[in-house]
């Protein structure tokens with residue numbers, strides 16, 4: 001398809017303070033594809049996610065990121081969202097005083113650049129919540145305030161469904177979810193595959209199996225060391241270590 | 250009514266005559282005036298209640314034109330479709346009122362003090378500045394007792410339930426306004442009432458209001474006072490509820506406007522089993538000094554009070570909170586809580602918070618807490634990552650900061666009014682400084 005969005009990350013270097021974290025990371029992904037990113041704790045997966053979304057503490061020292069040729073790095077986080085980028089946070093923040101529904105409606109209006117009537121919004125939100133097996137009263141609760149770990153993750157998915165991004169990064173959305181919810185998230189990802197390209201960060205092979213990815217990337221020390229298919233995840237399970245990655249890369 | 254200049258004895262006499270007051274009321278004014286003259290203004294260096302409040306900024310003589318009606322009708326009056334009754338005061342005179350006919354038939358009264366004098370004179374005489382707020386408490390209560398204008402009188406007879414809210418609007422066109430509100434909710438009755446105070450942006454004035462709420466046995470009262478004076482108005486006011494046995498009261502205050510405002514907000518828990526929630530929001534912007542002293546006065550055993558005051562302070566704004574919990578020796582089994590939280594929007598925003606516990610009984614549960622915070626940049630980023638521009642994200646967070654208190658207000662229309670007032674403040678702040686921060 002000609003209008004498929006493409007995210008191109010080229011030789012990206014990112015530091016926090018003066019500590020280099022990403023050391024030349026390159027990755028290209030298209031809307032409609034599913035990529036899995038695996039890697040050691042502290043290897044820089046969340047750093048990549050934050051840097052792509054434009055977190056101010058993450059300094060891009062060199063390299064480029066484009067979405068459909070547009071320079072993402074020059075944009076504010078909200079402008080990136082408007083272009084169709086989405087990040088499901090590993091640790092979503094709680095925001096007392098701001099209800100889920102009020103927040104989501106404003107977010108949807110900002111991303112789409114148009115008013116959405118309360119009626120239309122409520123209708124689509126109910127449908128999305130149903131898809132995620134969320135009780136209606138969640139809409140009235142304050143965003144993530146007092147939510148369990150799993151509820152927060154589900155709420156991230158609700159935001160994803162509401163904003164319908166072209167490229168979505170799921171940063172360990174599976175962690176903290178029970179078996180049934182993991183399957184539900186995988187189902188949502190699979191159901192969305194035509195309109196969204198996914199970069200799924202996970203530590204678990206069974207999640208990789210559920211996601212049926214087109215590519216699996218293995219990251220150590222701030223770089224993607226290997227790219228392949230599900231067999232890489234299976235190998236990880238078998239080896240129970242990262243040593244082979246360094247040896248074979 | 251001719252204009253009255255100066256806080257003088259002549260003004261007292263002229264004002265009382267113009268309002269055709271009975272002798273007892275004139276005598277009460279004159280007694281207060283005599284004491285007023287003998288009482289110095291509070292010493293802001295030594296008096297704890299006034300220590301951070303610079304009264305020298307107020308030119309009392311220049312402002313001592315006692316506000317009188319100038320023929321104008323209320324400009325600030327909003328259509329209050331949701332209110333079951335309204336009363337509108339402009340420069341100290343009732344210019345219009347309406348009340349649901351059913352409520353009127355049940356004996357509910359919503360009018361001015363002076364219009365109610367012929368029919369409810371004894372009730373007024375019993376409760377007007379006698380046992381809730383007393384003239385002799387200080388310089389400004391004396392000033393008020395000597396020069397009060399035609400204030401609000403609201404009465405709900407025994408057992409009558411007012412569904413929906415009553416609304417009183419108070420507008421100041423200049424000079425001094427000493428608005429009095431006497432709200433009496435008799436035994437077993439229920440009332441929700443909102444008072445809104447407004448003035449145009451260019452009006453210079455002095456406001457010395459007193460609101461007295463008398464809640465009878467098992468009465469249920471929700472009161473909200475929303476102060477949105479323009480930026481050139483000075484204010485020293487008192488809002489107090491006297492809670493009878495088993496009364497349940499929510500006393501909510503929005504302190505938003507004014508150049509310098511000092512409010513004493515209090516609950517006197519005078520009847521066993523009474524319970525009062527004190528909910529407050531304040532939002533000083535650049536150049537504003539909003540100062541609040543709260544008093545949870547537990548006079549008898551078995552009462553409960555819970556205070557939560559939230560303040561957002563704009564850059565170069567100043568907020569002072571002094572929260573007194575006073576538990577009398579006989580007030581055993583008291584539950585009293587106090588929490589003051591401030592959100593600083595800018596490096597030059599300043600908020601002081603001082604709890605004062607005077608606990609003279611031994612079997613009590615009391616706690617207090619205060620916090621200071623800034624907008625969390627991680628949350629700003631989170632909201633921006635969902636498409637909200639930075640300004641919108643900050644706006645949402647400031648509005649959200651007030652929500653935990655606003656949502657505790659038990660009446661929907663009252664909540665909506667408070668939310669609207671906060672939203673307007675945020676808009677003003679965002680517009681005047683090109684951003685909240």
Ligand SMILES: Nc1ncnc2c1ncn2[C@@H]1O[C@H](COP(=O)(O)OP(=O)(O)OP(=O)(O)O)[C@@H](O)[C@H]1O
Nearest residue numbers: 016021039040041042043044045046047048057090
């Ligand atoms: N704010 C920060 N200040 C200093 N160091 C940081 C900061 N944030 C992350 N780091 C460091 O950057 C490195 C990469 O962290 P990152 O969160 O990207 O890892 P990750 O691959 O997502 O790990 P995990 O699998 O545990 O989620 C780590 O060494 C971490 O300690």
Ligand SMILES: [Mg+2]
Nearest residue numbers: 045046047090
């Ligand atoms: Mg991580």
